[in-house]
Amino acid sequence: MSRPVAKKAAAKGEYIETLQLLFPSITLVATLPSSAPLTSYKDSGNKVSRRSAITGTANITLGGRTVIMADVVLRGDLHSTRPTASSSGKEGTPTSISIGKCTVVSTGTVLKPPCRMSRGAPNFYPMKIGDNVFIGPNCVISAIAISSHVHIGANVTIHPFAVIKENVKVLPNTVVPSAMVIAPGSVVGGRPARIVGEVGEGWGVSGGGAGGGLGVGGGGEEKWVEGGDLRELVRSIR
């Protein structure tokens, strides 16, 4: 169903991206006005595929150096209806999806804020995703919160109001039931998801030690690890 990301040569112009930031420590948070074209992501270092389907851009916050790949659906239009009724005006634009720094959303994934019926009407709740989160291809995510350094495999379904804490690995093809809280440092898998193990102490620590990741330019060697700093990965996506 979803096409694989085109190869590098063909991918020229695939992403609407920014220039390389000179000072990687500076982060810019971009909140898009609804009328603004997608190019206004530019200053924040985010890379958003032209082939992604994003609705309600005004309600989506990207933390910077975040990658949204092709065929990703971000349902920013599903925002909370109740607070806007009280606070009118452009200042109070409700947030429906906020994504942190260096987070990668792979191809074909759908991010849809969770919904709950209250007083007979559906009410959507904002979804929050932390930094350095990797979301694999073809996932359907409705979690209320995903903390930092989480690795989600391919074809994972996360039901509404699930909470995923830090340093969690979700194995491929997992179905996380609704309202499940996954404690920090667990490995979950299965349908429904259950805790199958713990990530090691070295989770997210890149191999090269303190000095800096694996060998620089290691000839195609992976310079990022699951749960670690995804900056190198983000840099490599073009």
Next chain:
Amino acid sequence: MAQTFPYTYYACDCYDSNNTSSTKRASQLLQEAEEDERTFDPRSPRANYSLYPLEHLLYCEDCQQIRCPRCIIEETLNWYCPSCLFEVPSSVVKSDGNRCTRSCFSCPLCTSPMQTFSLDMTGESAPPFILECQYCRWSTLEIGIEFEKGQGIAAQLARIGNGGKHIPTNKERDKERERRKEIEGRKSRDLLSPSTESTNTDADRADGPPSHDDLFSNLTAFYKSQVDAQTPSNPFSSHDINFSSPSAYSRIMNLYSTTGSKKNKRNKPSAMREVASSLEGLTIHDPANDAAAIERIKKEGWGVTLSPAQKHAQINPNVRFVDELRPLATLLCTKRSKRCRSCRQILTKPESKITSTRYKIKLLALNHIPRLSIRALNAMPPAAVASRTADAFDYNALKPGMPSHFLLHISNPLFDPIKVTLATPSTTPGRVQSRVTILCPQFDVGANTDIWDDALSSSLSPIKRGSITDQAPQIEAGKIWDRGRNWTSVAVEIVPGFTNAVSSDGRDELEEDEDVLEIPIFVRIEYETDAGADERGLGDSRGSKGEKERREEAFWTVVGVGRIKG
């Protein structure tokens, strides 16, 4: 966990040492390995317990050895509920058990968490409340339980039995027992009736066999009274302590021991009596129950019975049918610190706060042991890391008999340059024998210095390619493939074995994962480090200030290359 190819596992050397406390130095280990010419077999049943990915290994700086989960000691720092993330004091864990006492429950059918819902249709959260599983839609309505409040479900559930029956508390049970005993005692005095009649009256009043909890409390009370009767005046302990004291325990054991122990009998002439009625916790097996169960399965089918996993998860071990299920309170988790088993040094110590994921102490093997990784040589996607596209090398279909080249990449986390010696058996162990040649088994790997040193020292573009030569590297014996700041890669030639050759040796098909190509590689590293820099002052007898100390490290690794398909 299913690992994707290629992968590298590291063997902790506790796999062949019987006493984990032995602190073998690397040189001794190497000597032994050379002496008996043994190679590590990743397929031996023992290897299952010693192979770990590098992230799971710790490193003891005092022993200078890798520490795997088998050669560490864990100490529980605190307990917490993984669902509501509240810390549970250890005293509560001791008294109430290792389950959450708030409102955290998981579904007895599918294990997913249960949520509290109001049955009130007006939209307000008003009683009655139920617990419902959003995954399989099982709810407490199916066992006839509703709650009056939305909070403190655990306390409410403890009082409601299936079908809305009231579960007596321990105190009520005690009172009830006393009352019945009195009635029974009066009756037996009046009628001098045999025990059969009294059990009948019991059954009449309790309508049905007593519950698991009832029996347990009856038994506890009975044994408590027995022990109290046996030791009427023990000046050292009160009644409660007496019950679980070693003397009481040995007395109970005496009951079950054979008549041979005459000595004890002489000392304690009055033996404890066994339970005699259901009030004292006696259960008489009733064949009618079994017959009823069989009848029920006949009528309603297997659907009403439980799977072994569901039955195992229940607290009451005698549960058979779905209408006997109880929601399961969430099991607590622990935060643990880890110590080296031989020298007791703390290897990891997390911060005690539940929400914190930081560590106070963390000694990882990742920071002391070079990381090995293998990949196919022809698949050269310099930046296609993220998108593992279809044209990449298929590690799940290695062609048998076709020599193919792989790159073994060794990166050094240490701050000193290391000398690496690799060794591998020429054919892999197991029934599918693949030939392996490391073209350059001895080489140096640079120190893990500051990332900018590399850039400043060389005029070449440092980030793109730190290679030593400008021309494309050649596959040549005795020469490394490429090198960078703190990494070196060498070429490995692999001729995958024939999977069909196995069937000719008499035995039939391959067993599971026998077609996986795993190469055991022995890694020995040698380096000189500043002896004074060793903050723990080990080995300081030899090295005075500024003097270098030679160190070596040796361990087995297993590199999973791929799956042979032929």
